[in-house]
Amino acid sequence: MALFDQAFKEEVRSKNDIVEVISSYVKLEHRGNRYVGLCPFHSEKTPSFHVIPALQIYHCFGCKASGDVFKFIQEREHMTFYEALVFLAKRARVPLPREERTPEEERRYQERRAMYEALDMAARFFQNQLFAEAGEKARAYLQSRGITEETMRQFRLGWAPGHGSLFRALKGRFSPETLQRAGLILPRREGGGYMDAFFDRVMFPITDLTGRVIGFGGRILEGDAPKYKNTAETPLFVKRHVLFGLAQAKEAIRASNQAILVEGYMDVITPHQAGIKNVIAPLGTALTDEQCRLLRQQAEQVVVAFDSDTAGQMATLRGLEKLYDTGCDVRILQLPEGKDPDEYIRSHGPEGFRQAIAEAMPLIEFKLKRVLEAAPRRTPEAKAKALEAVARVLADLKSDLLREQYTHQVANQLAETPLEIPELKRAIARQMNRMLRQGFQHNQSNSRNNSRDSGFVPSPPQARSAGSGTGQPLARPVTGADLVRRAEQTIIQLLLQYPAFLPQVDAELGAEPLSEPHHQEIFSALREAVQARSPQIGGGLLPSVIDRLGNSDAAALLAELAAHPPVSADPEQEVRDCIEKIQQHRVLRRIEELQNLIRAREAAGEAVEAAVQYEYMQLQAQLKKPPKS
Numbered sequence: 001m002a003l004f005d006q007a008f009k010e011e012v013r014s015k016n017d018i019v020e021v022i023s024s025y026v027k028l029e030h031r032g033n034r035y036v037g038l039c040p041f042h043s044e045k046t047p048s049f050h051v052i053p054a055l056q057i058y059h060c061f062g063c064k065a066s067g068d069v070f071k072f073i074q075e076r077e078h079m080t081f082y083e084a085l086v087f088l089a090k091r092a093r094v095p096l097p098r099e100e101r102t103p104e105e106e107r108r109y110q111e112r113r114a115m116y117e118a119l120d121m122a123a124r125f126f127q128n129q130l131f132a133e134a135g136e137k138a139r140a141y142l143q144s145r146g147i148t149e150e151t152m153r154q155f156r157l158g159w160a161p162g163h164g165s166l167f168r169a170l171k172g173r174f175s176p177e178t179l180q181r182a183g184l185i186l187p188r189r190e191g192g193g194y195m196d197a198f199f200d201r202v203m204f205p206i207t208d209l210t211g212r213v214i215g216f217g218g219r220i221l222e223g224d225a226p227k228y229k230n231t232a233e234t235p236l237f238v239k240r241h242v243l244f245g246l247a248q249a250k251e252a253i254r255a256s257n258q259a260i261l262v263e264g265y266m267d268v269i270t271p272h273q274a275g276i277k278n279v280i281a282p283l284g285t286a287l288t289d290e291q292c293r294l295l296r297q298q299a300e301q302v303v304v305a306f307d308s309d310t311a312g313q314m315a316t317l318r319g320l321e322k323l324y325d326t327g328c329d330v331r332i333l334q335l336p337e338g339k340d341p342d343e344y345i346r347s348h349g350p351e352g353f354r355q356a357i358a359e360a361m362p363l364i365e366f367k368l369k370r371v372l373e374a375a376p377r378r379t380p381e382a383k384a385k386a387l388e389a390v391a392r393v394l395a396d397l398k399s400d401l402l403r404e405q406y407t408h409q410v411a412n413q414l415a416e417t418p419l420e421i422p423e424l425k426r427a428i429a430r431q432m433n434r435m436l437r438q439g440f441q442h443n444q445s446n447s448r449n450n451s452r453d454s455g456f457v458p459s460p461p462q463a464r465s466a467g468s469g470t471g472q473p474l475a476r477p478v479t480g481a482d483l484v485r486r487a488e489q490t491i492i493q494l495l496l497q498y499p500a501f502l503p504q505v506d507a508e509l510g511a512e513p514l515s516e517p518h519h520q521e522i523f524s525a526l527r528e529a530v531q532a533r534s535p536q537i538g539g540g541l542l543p544s545v546i547d548r549l550g551n552s553d554a555a556a557l558l559a560e561l562a563a564h565p566p567v568s569a570d571p572e573q574e575v576r577d578c579i580e581k582i583q584q585h586r587v588l589r590r591i592e593e594l595q596n597l598i599r600a601r602e603a604a605g606e607a608v609e610a611a612v613q614y615e616y617m618q619l620q621a622q623l624k625k626p627p628k629s
Helices: 006-014 018-023 069-077 081-091 103-130 133-144 149-154 165-170 176-181 246-256 265-273 289-298 310-325 341-358 363-374 380-394 400-414 418-447 480-497 499-509 517-531 541-549 553-562 571-603 610-624
Strands: 029-031 034-037 049-052 057-060 158-160 185-187 194-196 201-207 213-220 228-230 258-262 279-282 301-305 329-332
Touching: 006 069, 006 081, 018 034, 018 049, 018 057, 018 069, 069 081, 081 103, 103 133, 103 149, 103 158, 103 165, 103 176, 103 201, 103 213, 133 158, 133 201, 149 265, 165 176, 165 194, 176 185, 176 194, 246 258, 246 265, 246 279, 246 289, 258 265, 258 289, 258 341, 265 279, 265 341, 289 310, 301 310, 301 341, 310 329, 310 363, 329 363, 363 380, 363 400, 380 400, 380 418, 400 418, 480 499, 480 517, 480 541, 480 553, 480 571, 499 517, 499 571, 517 541, 517 553, 541 553, 571 610
Parallel strands: 258 279, 258 301, 301 329
Antiparallel strands: 029 034, 034 049, 049 057, 158 201, 185 194, 201 213, 213 228
């Protein structure tokens, strides 16, 4: 049975630009003739999700999700095609024609529409009650917290009066089944009938990313019941997917590339009223995988301002590590005197809070501080345990440079004399490298047969599954192979920006200049793309290269590399440096091969060929030459 005619579908499609629609869910960056962002359908650290305006399609090179604007809304909002079509028609204000639909399509659509309408009407009812005589106590409470009427209306705050008021107000418009399914009423345990899910509470509407009400949080003002209560999970409200205040905060978060994560409703509302609008809260202190992914799609840096007591720290640390593993720069804001953001802004003002945000501590530094504070170091045994705890924290670091800096910092803290610093640094490094080797070997034995060779250092089994392209790279001592791998990736990144350097790479490194298979595959496609176009090519090279690679692992790797182009004051010198690293690595590998050959000859009592000896000496001399200027 047809659902609308094709002309209507095309009209809706034409009036819903795919970039605008997806931008309301994902932070997109303009690159050439497409937009790139973190995929909303799977966890990833580097963007592999591409939106192509000319074709009005999206494609993820990580999880292979792809489609048009209708498919995106279907997948993101968990809708049928019919529901997505109606959603987008209303978004573009395209009048709905008379249509035919299956009974199941009709039932699902009407059910979801009724729930959204009921929740919106409930929010209106609660707000009307707040500003009526019944809400005097609630208004006084909010005003005592410094909340203005304008802010109350902006966040649609309300008051749920006594038992049954909401049900009586809505039962003429909606069936009890709809109201119960939306989480607004509950069946009475005794005597039959229904009761309101919320009563005698200040109400905080919870919305989805587009601003539609999907549930509520309620705060009791007196009595022994739990202080806060949220809507039970419903078809529209799944707590682990939701961040309170995100609809109001998303533009500020994307503009600043920073999200401030707080614990409670008031901790979101007070900063927002004070002009600090990039503040959001999970519905509970334990961050979920879905919330971490949602945060990473909005910003790179997340400042966490949770309660500073030890229990709170322990409860949230696992969630913060999940957030760190998504690739976020996680910072910990510890407010003095045990204050929460709401209290701190009221006592120190918005500028005081902004200053505290600027001084937030990186997650690794915070973890080291906790480890060192908890570990007594009065005996050699205790100091050894402290060093082991420090090494365990540092082994999680992605950056070799940061690991080295923190090792030096901790050694300075622990050393009783300056002479002790080098030995402590070596002790931390030994312990850390032991842990990293154990993790690396375990990962290799588990995933040797099914991991893809993407050109990145493998990660520990708990951080990423093979071939997923997500998770935290395993931090381990840098090897010559690692340096060459990075040099090859840098050459690719620079050639995307400056393809005029391609003949130099060809001339100095040969027809197959890159050793990693995926790197060489990308290089070959890049060479073809450049040769097919003008040698003065500027931007827009990436799409052409990706099209040549197709839906391959090399294309996914290229998307990751292109998402983080190097910023170089002298790209020509950087290309030359990368070429020299690769050439030097080739020389070292050949020297190693010759050394093994010479040892084998000597062990067998055979003479070493003059040609082998000559090549060996020539290569050794080549290594001693100063680098080219």
